[in-house]
Amino acid sequence: MSILVVGSIALDSVETPFGKVKEVLGGSAVYFSTAASFFTDINMVAVVGSDFPQEHVDFLTSRNIDIRGLQREKGSTFRWEGKYGFELNEAHTLDTRLNVFEGFNPTIPREYRDSEYVFLANIDPELQLDVLKQVKNPKLVACDTMNFWIEKKPSELKKTIENVDILIINEAEAREFACEPNLVKAAKALLSAGPDTLIIKRGEYGALLFTDSSIFSAPAYPLEDIFDPTGAGDTFAGGFVGYLANINNLEQRYFSQAVVFGSVMASFNVEDFSLNRMKNLTYTDIENRYRKFKKLTHFEDI
Amino acid sequence: MSILVVGSIALDSVETPFGKVKEVLGGSAVYFSTAASFFTDINMVAVVGSDFPQEHVDFLTSRNIDIRGLQREKGSTFRWEGKYGFELNEAHTLDTRLNVFEGFNPTIPREYRDSEYVFLANIDPELQLDVLKQVKNPKLVACDTMNFWIEKKPSELKKTIENVDILIINEAEAREFACEPNLVKAAKALLSAGPDTLIIKRGEYGALLFTDSSIFSAPAYPLEDIFDPTGAGDTFAGGFVGYLANINNLEQRYFSQAVVFGSVMASFNVEDFSLNRMKNLTYTDIENRYRKFKKLTHFEDI
Numbered sequence: 070m071s072i073l074v075v076g077s078i079a080l081d082s083v084e085t086p087f088g089k090v091k092e093v094l095g096g097s098a099v100y101f102s103t104a105a106s107f108f109t110d111i112n113m114v115a116v117v118g119s120d121f122p123q124e125h126v127d128f129l130t131s132r133n134i135d136i137r138g139l140q141r142e143k144g145s146t147f148r149w150e151g152k153y154g155f156e157l158n159e160a161h162t163l164d165t166r167l168n169v170f171e172g173f174n175p176t177i178p179r180e181y182r183d184s185e186y187v188f189l190a191n192i193d194p195e196l197q198l199d200v201l202k203q204v205k206n207p208k209l210v211a212c213d214t215m216n217f218w219i220e221k222k223p224s225e226l227k228k229t230i231e232n233v234d235i236l237i238i239n240e241a242e243a244r245e246f247a248c249e250p251n252l253v254k255a256a257k258a259l260l261s262a263g264p265d266t267l268i269i270k271r272g273e274y275g276a277l278l279f280t281d282s283s284i285f286s287a288p289a290y291p292l293e294d295i296f297d298p299t300g301a302g303d304t305f306a307g308g309f310v311g312y313l314a315n316i317n318n319l320e321q322r323y324f325s326q327a328v329v330f331g332s333v334m335a336s337f338n339v340e341d342f343s344l345n346r347m348k349n350l351t352y353t354d355i356e357n358r359y360r361k362f363k364k365l366t367h368f369e370d371i
Numbered sequence: 372m373s374i375l376v377v378g379s380i381a382l383d384s385v386e387t388p389f390g391k392v393k394e395v396l397g398g399s400a401v402y403f404s405t406a407a408s409f410f411t412d413i414n415m416v417a418v419v420g421s422d423f424p425q426e427h428v429d430f431l432t433s434r435n436i437d438i439r440g441l442q443r444e445k446g447s448t449f450r451w452e453g454k455y456g457f458e459l460n461e462a463h464t465l466d467t468r469l470n471v472f473e474g475f476n477p478t479i480p481r482e483y484r485d486s487e488y489v490f491l492a493n494i495d496p497e498l499q500l501d502v503l504k505q506v507k508n509p510k511l512v513a514c515d516t517m518n519f520w521i522e523k524k525p526s527e528l529k530k531t532i533e534n535v536d537i538l539i540i541n542e543a544e545a546r547e548f549a550c551e552p553n554l555v556k557a558a559k560a561l562l563s564a565g566p567d568t569l570i571i572k573r574g575e576y577g578a579l580l581f582t583d584s585s586i587f588s589a590p591a592y593p594l595e596d597i598f599d600p601t602g603a604g605d606t607f608a609g610g611f612v613g614y615l616a617n618i619n620n621l622e623q624r625y626f627s628q629a630v631v632f633g634s635v636m637a638s639f640n641v642e643d644f645s646l647n648r649m650k651n652l653t654y655t656d657i658e659n660r661y662r663k664f665k666k667l668t669h670f671e672d673i
Contacts, residue, residue, distance in 0.1 A: 086552075155552040250388075250457035252575075253595040273554075274576040277593065286590035286667050291579065293555040325670040359673055365588050366668050368627040371661055 070208070070314045071110040071135075074101050075175045075200050076190025076303070078115045078125075078139075082150040082164075083342060085157065087296045093343035094125045095149065097190035097213070100300035103347045104307025104334040105188075106132040107355060108315040112181040114138035114200075118146040118169040128344070138178045142169040157298050158272050177203040186314040189233070190303060191215045194226040201232055209319065211235035211310050213302070219246045231263040237306050240271045252277070253284075266324065268309070268331075270302050278328050285325045288366060290336035290358065297342045301335040308334030333358045372510070372616045373412040373437075376403050377477045377502050378492025378605070380417045380427075380441075384452040384466075385644060387459065389598045395645035396427045398449065399492035399515070402602035405649045406609025406636040407490075408434040409657060410617040414483040416440035416502075420448040420471040430646070440480045444471040459600050460574050479505040488616040491535070492605060493517045496528040503534055511621065513537035513612050515604070521548045533565035539608050542573045554579070555586075568626065570611070570633075572604050580630050587627045590668060592638035592660065599644045603637040610636030635660045 076098030082091045098115040105111055111134045119141065129136055147170035151160040175196055183205050189197040189212035197212055210233045218226050219242060226246075230236055236259060240252065247255035252269065256279040259267050267279040273295075275288040309331035316323055333355055340346045378400030384393045400417040407413050413436045421443065431438055449472035453462040477498055485507050491499040491514035499514055512535045520528050521544060528548075532538055538561060542554065549557035554571065558581040561569050569581040575597075577590040611633035618625050635657055642648045 251595060251597070253593045271576070274573070275588075275590075284593050284667055285670070286577075286593070287670070288577070288588040288590070291555045291586050291588070293553060293559075295553070322671055326673070329670050356673060363670070363672060365586055366670075368587070368589070368631050368665070368668075369624055370665060371628070371658060 070185040070317045071112055072105055072186040072188055072310055072314050073112045073114065073177065073181050073184035073204065073207075074098050074105070074188045074190060075114045075177075075197075076101060076188075076192060077147055077170055078117050078121070079147040079149045079170075081299060081343065082148070083297055083299050084152045085297050086153070086155050087294075088342065090342045092148070094128065095300060095343060096147065097303045099129070099344065100303035100338070101188055101190055101307040102129070102134045103132055103344050104304040104338070105311030105314070106134055107334070107350070107352060108308070108311030108330075111135060112138060112184055114140075114175045114177060114181070116140040116142055116169050116173045118142060118144045121146045128348075135181075138176075138181055140173075140176070142172070144169045151299065153298065157295055160299065175200050185209070185317075186310060187211070188306060188310050189213070189229070190306075191218075194218050194222050194229040197229045198225070198232065209234050209310075209313065211237055211306065213237045213306060214242070215239075216242050216245060227262060230259075233264050235266040235268065236264040237268045237270065237302075237309070239302065240269050243267075243269050268328065270305060272298070272301070276305065276328055276332060278324060280321070283321065285328060287328045287332050287362070289332060290362065290365070292336060292340065295339045298339050299343075301339050304338040305331040305335040308332070329359060329362050330355070333362060372487045372619045373414055374407055374488040374490055374612055374616045375414045375416065375479065375483050375486035375506065375509075376400050376407070376490045376492060377416045377479075377499070378403060378490075378494060379449055379472055380419050380423070381449040381451050381472075383601060383645065384450070385599055385601050386454045387599050388455070388457050389596075390644065392644045394450070396430065397451065397602060397645060399605045401431070401646065402605035402640070403490055403492055403609040404431070404436045405434055405646050406606040406640070407613030407616070408436055409636070409652070409654055410610070410613030410632075413437060414440060414486055416442075416477045416479060416483065418442040418444055418471050418475045420444060420446045423448045430650075437483075440478075440483055442475075442478070444474070446471045453601065455600060459597055462601065477502050487511070487619075488612060489513070490608060490612050491515070491531070492608075493520075496520050496524050496531040499531045500527070500534065511536050511612075511615065513539055513608065515539045515608060516544070517541075518544050518547060529564060532561070535566050537568040537570065538566040539570045539572065539604075539611070541604065542571050545569075545571050570630065572607060574600070574603070578607065578630055578634060580626060582623070585623065587630060589630045589634050589664070591634060592664065592667070594638060594642065597641045600641050602646075603641050606640040607633040607637040610634070631661060631664050632657070635664060
């Protein structure tokens with residue numbers, strides 16, 4: 070099944086203790102789509118400026134990502150500049166220039182409207198809701214958000230959450246959104262606000278999947294070399310939704326597997342800047358790392 | 372097999388967002404021994420002052436802990452006072468009075484000297500080494516330490532580490548001791564300094580077990596009510612070493628199970644202040660939670 074993704078495309082300038090890159094390909098829609106493209110077909114809706122390099126367009130089409138929904142506007146592409154310290158857990162934003170992304174008004178092409186899987190990356194919750202009005206009865210809708218929207222548009226965000234099946238959110242954001250320091254209680258509150266499934270991303274500590282009746286915990290893959298965590302969350306979501314859309318079966322056990330595939334994709338992505346690690350990644354690499362996650366977490370029954 | 376444990380006994384005053392207790396039973400030797408006593412016999416070496424309440428002695432003996440090695444000195448028992456905020460991850464020490472613990476010089480009773488399992492709780496590394504000189508060829512020696520000793524007695528600590536099989540240490544301490552921000556690299560450095568096995572405790576994020584050729588990751592149990600994290604690390608160690616000593620088999624797969632038993636015991640301990648949760652705990656409770664850990668982490672092969 071194909072996935073409709075709506076989100077950002079950015080040119081990122083990133084500094085980590087291990088190096089520095091300038092105006093490289095980034096953005097939530099790009100990280101999500103690239104990861105998900107290893108599992109299924111992607112229909113992307115996003116906006117770029119007239120300065121967006123053709124090589125990045127070529128990369129997206131090389132991943133078989135459908136870019137008929139890519140809007141090209143006069144002006145500059147969204148820029149983000151950030152820096153990470155040795156802990157690598159938190160990005161320090163140095164500069165954000167929304168540019169053409171500021172006026173982004175996602176129009177879903179007719180050809181995309183019956184996508185059965187939808188991922189609403191981190192954009193204004195009003196736009197997320199607007200996207201849902203344009204699609205025909207999808208089988209599964211997942212969405213991400215961030216502290217900015219929790220603080221600036223809480224009631225709009227709540228309306229969006231009511232209409233999604235899966236909320237994917239950072240640990241600190243889950244606590245903030247639910248106004249509850251205990252993560253299990255915060256998860257219950259968020260689940261009661263709409264979604265059937267909640268995924269809490271914990272960076273180097275992995276991810277938790279909550280439903281009304283179950284919790285599943287996956288670690289992050291312990292890596293010796295983490296070059297750049299930018300996009301790890303969207304890459305996780307890409308692996309997660311990508312696997313579910315490919316298998317097209319929403320039984321609980323596939324959700325747990327999907328969390329591991331999300332973690333696998335994120336673990337590859339942080340091994341290099343931008344989308345570089347994705348460029349030479351194979352599906353065999355992905356399966357091998359999935360098996361390593363199995364070894365990492367397996368223990369015998371008593 | 373019985374375990375020799377050498378560590379502290381304290382009267383703790385603790386405040387968390389959920390309550391406050393004054394001069395309750397605590398200390399590394401107590402938390403370790405109580406948890407381990409659900410699995411095997413314990414020989415405890417520690418020191419208390421003349422003010423140490425008989426009810427606490429009675430509690431230890433009710434757990435079948437051998438206290439022939441309990442030294443009673445004139446003066447006051449070790450006091451610790453601490454406070455936790457909502458994050459519950461880090462204790463803010465308000466007051467430490469070592470009292471009789473300052474002059475602690477562990478003498479291992481003759482009856483304890485052939486204990487096959489030894490746990491050196493967090494005490495001066497010179498004393499830890501001195502304990503090892505008093506015991507006869509144990510099958511397994513595990514030790515804990517803390518940032519204080521890493522900073523004040525690094526060379527003595529290194530000597531201790533050379534002589535233990537398992538080092539159990541907090542995440543931040545592992546990074547500090549190895550002078551390396553990447554945890555996998557820090558683990559390699561610590562393993563090359565002596566122990567065959569390294570356990571890195573990550574509080575609410577679980578624990579990692581490293582050997583030269585493997586990594587095992589266990590989550591912490593997601594709890595709705597965490598009242599007091601004091602002693603969680605020593606309780607973890609008690610479950611871990613306790614299970615190994617009971618099964619008396621040092622194959623790798625039992626180490627992974629032991630990490631889960633450690634996590635199980637820690638998850639119970641934080642549910643109440645002091646050792647209160649341990650007082651009505653049964654081995655059936657422990658087995659049931661072990662199975663819940665299995666459900667929490669299980670995902671299917673591909």
